[in-house]
Amino acid sequence: MSIKISHNLNIGTAWIEDIKDQLNSTYFNENTLVFSEDLVKGYFYFKEIIPGLMVQIVDFTSFKEIEFTRLASNEQFYVLYYAIDNNLKSSSGHLDNKEEIITNSGFNVIPSHVVTRYISTPNERRFSVIITISKLLFEEY
Numbered sequence: 001m002s003i004k005i006s007h008n009l010n011i012g013t014a015w016i017e018d019i020k021d022q023l024n025s026t027y028f029n030e031n032t033l034v035f036s037e038d039l040v041k042g043y044f045y046f047k048e049i050i051p052g053l054m055v056q057i058v059d060f061t062s063f064k065e066i067e068f069t070r071l072a073s074n075e076q077f078y079v080l081y082y083a084i085d086n087n088l089k090s091s092s093g094h095l096d097n098k099e100e101i102i103t104n105s106g107f108n109v110i111p112s113h114v115v116t117r118y119i120s121t122p123n124e125r126r127f128s129v130i131i132t133i134s135k136l137l138f139e140e141y
Helices: 016-022 136-140
Strands: 004-007 026-029 032-034 041-051 053-061 066-069 077-083 102-104 107-111 116-119 125-134
Touching: 004 016, 016 032, 016 041, 026 041, 077 136
Parallel strands: 004 066
Antiparallel strands: 026 032, 032 041, 041 053, 053 125, 066 116, 077 107, 077 125, 102 107
């Protein structure tokens, strides 16, 4: 049986409290969350680069199967997700509305209204780079 973690992603950082609380983690500094090592070993780095653009780096190894669900958002943004690991077959996770997803070898572009799920494999390291970018900023450039 997997542990279920869900969160609402947005351009800001308030949603990170959901991850912090559900994984019993602590802040190392204002931009880094360190996992508690009872369920997950690793860290989560996040930084707003400019308004409307946020970068996140996740490096973790779970000790139990964990189902991470990113809930749909009413905010207009895209999630650019790149999994850097040896197991790219699972990098896209489970995606609702797959026809709206752009996928290429571990790189996904996902609209904010699409629910995504990823189920970790115990004792397998996962390293990902995630960029959230507002739709307006994305279209501007």
